[in-house]
Amino acid sequence: xxxxxxxxxxxxxxxxxxxxxxxxxxxxxxxxxxxxxxxxxxxxxxxxxxxxxxxxxxxxxxxxxxxxxxxxxxxxxxxxxxxxxxxxxxxxxxxxxxxxxxxxxxxxxxxxxxxxxxxxxxxxxxxxxxxxxxxxxxxxxxxxxxxxxxxxxxxxxxxxxxxxxxxxxxxxxxxxxxxxxxxxxxxxxxxxxxxxxxxxxxxxxxxxxxxxxxxxxxxxxxxxxxxxxxxxxxxxxxxxxxxxxxxxxxxxxxxxxxxxxxxxxxxxxxxxxxxxxxxxxxxxxxxxxxxxxxxxxxxxxxxxxxxxxxxxxxxxxxxxxxxxxxxxxxxxxxxxx
Numbered sequence: 302x303x304x305x306x307x308x309x310x311x312x313x314x315x316x317x318x319x320x321x322x323x324x325x326x327x328x329x330x331x332x333x334x335x336x337x338x339x340x341x342x343x344x345x346x347x348x349x350x351x352x353x354x355x356x357x358x359x360x361x362x363x364x365x366x367x368x369x370x371x372x373x374x375x376x377x378x379x380x381x382x383x384x385x386x387x388x389x390x391x392x393x394x395x396x397x398x399x400x401x402x403x404x405x406x407x408x409x410x411x412x413x414x415x416x417x418x419x420x421x422x423x424x425x426x427x428x429x430x431x432x433x434x435x436x437x438x439x440x441x442x443x444x445x446x447x448x449x450x451x452x453x454x455x456x457x458x459x460x461x462x463x464x465x466x467x468x469x470x471x472x473x474x475x476x477x478x479x480x481x482x483x484x485x486x487x488x489x490x491x492x493x494x495x496x497x498x499x500x501x502x503x504x505x506x507x508x509x510x511x512x513x514x515x516x517x518x519x520x521x522x523x524x525x526x527x528x529x530x531x532x533x534x535x536x537x538x539x540x541x542x543x544x545x546x547x548x549x550x551x552x553x554x555x556x557x558x559x560x561x562x563x564x565x566x567x568x569x570x571x572x573x574x575x576x577x578x579x580x581x582x583x584x585x586x587x588x589x590x591x592x593x594x595x596x597x598x599x600x601x602x603x604x605x606x607x608x609x610x611x612x613x614x615x616x617x618x619x620x621x622x623x624x625x626x627x628x629x630x631x632x633x634x635x636x637x638x
Contacts, residue, residue: 327422330362331415335424338382338413342428344405348384349395349581351403355382356579359415366417379421379495380414381545381579390482390527390535390607392545394579406431408439416576419493423523438530445477446528453524463501463514470526471504480533481526483509484607490521493575495547503527535607545604546592547577555598557591565591566600577604 338355356378363376385393386407395401403409407430414423427443429435435443449470456466466487474481483504489497499514501524516522548569557563565587569578580588595601 326366327415327417327420330359331413331422331424333362334358334382334413334415335411335426338384338411339426339428342384342403342409342411342430344403344430346403347399348386348393348401348403349397349399352382352384352394352579353581355413359413363415363417374418375493375574376415376417377574377576378414378578379416379576380412380423381577381581382413383411383545385410385606388609388611390609391485392543392604392606394544394581396544396581396585398585403430414495416493421490421495421523421576423490423495425525441477442479442528442530445474445479446526448477449473449481449526449528450524453526457501457516457522457524459516459518461516463499463511463516464505466501466524467503467505474528479528479530482529482533482535484535485525485527486511487522487524487526490523495523495576504533529609531609535609537605538608540603540605541589542606543603544580544606545577546580546596546601547604548573548575549599549602550575555600557594557598557600559590559594561587562591562594566595569595569601 334355337358338351341351341354359378366376367374381394383392383394385391386401386403386409389410391410391412409428409430410425411428412423412425414421416422427446429439434440452469452473453466456469471481481503483506485503486496486509487501487503488495489499491497499520499522500511501514501522502509502511503525546569557566565583568583572582580592583592592601596603
């Protein structure tokens with residue numbers, strides 16, 4: 302950690318600590334939650350049970366903090382625990398009725414996050430449910446994503462541009478005969494904002510072009526690197542599998558027509574802040590219809606479950622948060638290499 306010298310040094314130190322998750326505790330809770338989830342990933346374990354344990358741990362740990370302060374401090378889940386298996390790329394956080402279980406040899410992609418007073422700490426990890434070393438193309442893509450993360454860590458610093466990161470991670474993936482998955486943007490993190498306006502695109506092409514941006518001192522970015530041995534083009538197979546949403550508080554209010562929609566949206570407004578949440582805690586029958594109307598009228602933003610062709614691709618998540626002169630390795634774990 303960089304030394305603090307004088308007032309500016311103290312200011313920078315406070316910024317670093319708070320943006321890791323409220324006095325340095327948010328990132329700690331997220332890492333511990335990830336360790337808990339990994340310990341629960343065993344053959345025949347239900348995915349929904351694992352996701353619920355991850356979210357419950359974050360809620361329990363954050364609820365015990367800042368109890369005696371005058372000003373109410375929001376804290377809790379910044380991104381619900383998602384456990385995406387094999388050809389499912391991301392955002393799989395199933396409903397309570399889901400009976401899907403893990404099996405030996407499954408490739409698991411885990412992502413989750415915690416916040417304290419709106420300062421967000423997200424983590425992600427790829428884990429292969431098997432004993433012994435990982436070889437072949439699965440090993441290639443894990444090393445590709447890990448190396449791309451290392452390169453990104455060296456490029457995300459004051460004065461560098463977002464497109465430099467995009468170009469570099471694509472070159473790294475190509476060296477391992479892999480591709481960076483399209484459609485994944487890395488966002489600047491702000492207080493209570495998990496997807497800021499400054500963006501790093503995963504792939505440089507006309508369809509996913511973003512505005513040029515320069516990295517600035519004392520800003521935080523969540524760099525999401527998702528690599529694949531396939532074509533790098535994820536697909537939405539079924540909108541009904543979407544369970545992760547976020548309120549769009551800046552949008553104009555729309556008077557919902559259906560009773561189920563009004564009930565669900567009222568429950569969401571009462572129980573969730575502007576952070577993404579899982580629909581698992583909602584009444585499942587009402588949510589099935591109500592969430593669709595809320596999305597159609599832009600009251601909620603969905604995080605769709607994306608897939609690739611079965612048996613074609615492996616994936617590796619590598620989210621990291623970056624501050625000037627302080628690199629937070631939130632997920633780099635060589636245990637599966």
